[in-house]
Amino acid sequence: MSRLAFSLFLSVQVVLVVPAFAQFVPLPEKYESPQLSVRESNSDLVTSPSVPVEEMPRSPQLRATRPTVATRSTAIPRPPDGFYQTPDEVYPWMDTVARARPDRVRLLRLGQSSQGRAMWAMEIRPAGRTPAKLKRLAVICRQHGNEPEATASGTRFAAQFLAAATPQARVLAEKVILLVVPIANPDGAARYQRRTAQNIDMNRDWGHNHSPEVRALTQMVKSWKPQLVIDNHQWLPFEKMPPPMAEASGGQLARGVAQNMSMSNAARGFYLAARSRWGLDSLCHRFWGQRFGVPAVLLETRHRPSVQGARAQAIEQALSALWAATKTLGR
Ligand SMILES: [Zn+2]
Numbered sequence: 001m002s003r004l005a006f007s008l009f010l011s012v013q014v015v016l017v018v019p020a021f022a023q024f025v026p027l028p029e030k031y032e033s034p035q036l037s038v039r040e041s042n043s044d045l046v047t048s049p050s051v052p053v054e055e056m057p058r059s060p061q062l063r064a065t066r067p068t069v070a071t072r073s074t075a076i077p078r079p080p081d082g083f084y085q086t087p088d089e090v091y092p093w094m095d096t097v098a099r100a101r102p103d104r105v106r107l108l109r110l111g112q113s114s115q116g117r118a119m120w121a122m123e124i125r126p127a128g129r130t131p132a133k134l135k136r137l138a139v140i141c142r143q144h145g146n147e148p149e150a151t152a153s154g155t156r157f158a159a160q161f162l163a164a165a166t167p168q169a170r171v172l173a174e175k176v177i178l179l180v181v182p183i184a185n186p187d188g189a190a191r192y193q194r195r196t197a198q199n200i201d202m203n204r205d206w207g208h209n210h211s212p213e214v215r216a217l218t219q220m221v222k223s224w225k226p227q228l229v230i231d232n233h234q235w236l237p238f239e240k241m242p243p244p245m246a247e248a249s250g251g252q253l254a255r256g257v258a259q260n261m262s263m264s265n266a267a268r269g270f271y272l273a274a275r276s277r278w279g280l281d282s283l284c285h286r287f288w289g290q291r292f293g294v295p296a297v298l299l300e301t302r303h304r305p306s307v308q309g310a311r312a313q314a315i316e317q318a319l320s321a322l323w324a325a326t327k328t329l330g331r
Contacts, residue, residue: 079155111216138226145188153318206287249289
């Protein structure tokens with residue numbers, strides 16, 4: 001289907017799926033993203049970089065639900081594998097996982113997009129452990145709606161982390177609490193377009209807060225307090241794009257994570273450059289790293305059309321990098 005036809009198809013679907021979305025609110029209580037004016041939200045955020053993130057207030061809404069009944073034997077359903085990775089493919093999968101593993105998974109409603117689509121995060125924690133003793137990893141995927149492989153790798157990583165099929169993964173899943181936002185830009189993802197429905201490039205909006213999506217994600221990071229943020233992207237499927245890379249911001253941990261992402265990729269025969277740059281801080285990773293000292297890494301995988309299996313390779317590269325990040329944080 002052409003992009004135009006697909007967009008038209010989805011714009012019709014949006015009307016049709018609203019009741020389904022309304023039904024798909026199984027766990028959290030309703031949480032409205034803070035409707036701050038730009039000036040207010042800027043003054044809230046543009047604080048001295050020396051303000052430790054630990055002093056930021058926790059949002060009680062983000063702790064509204066807790067894992068309850070232990071049902072460890074239920075199989076974890078496979079994440080959807082369609083090319084477009086739309087919200088109405090991915091959100092029902094998240095719901096199924098949360099229902100299958102209520103002892104370890106909860107869904108957090110972070111807010112909503114400018115067109116009213118919910119923004120969901122999936123939190124995965126070890127059963128019966130005190131969250132305060134765990135390392136906290138947040139993975140934000142798909143600020144750009146036309147980067148569906150970022151969602152695909154985010155959901156697969158969540159599924160692998162939950163399944164913990166290897167001894168090493170089991171050790172990490174006992175030490176780390178994971179928060180994955182598979183679709184940071186639901187309106188863009190529904191239309192396969194880079195920007196939000198308000199025509200905002202989210203990854204130039206951090207600190208400006210013109211979009212409700214960035215406001216909701218900012219609140220999430222401040223409330224959930226990750227020790228490491230990964231911002232998961234992909235270079236678009238054109239031949240002349242830079243090589244895959246991990247760019248660190250916010251100190252030694254972030255630099256170590258980027259290095260280990262690169263080495264982990266190299267061990268699988270993939271090239272992924274590790275770097276660290278100071279600059280434009282309306283990008284997610286630099287916003288947290290430069291302004292608040294929260295270790296953050298931008299991950300860009302590459303999809304080259306001339307390479308057979310390019311999509312699968314890009315997802316594999318991201319998965320390898322995300323596990324390397326988890327390992328670095330969890331040790
Ligand atoms: Zn991107």
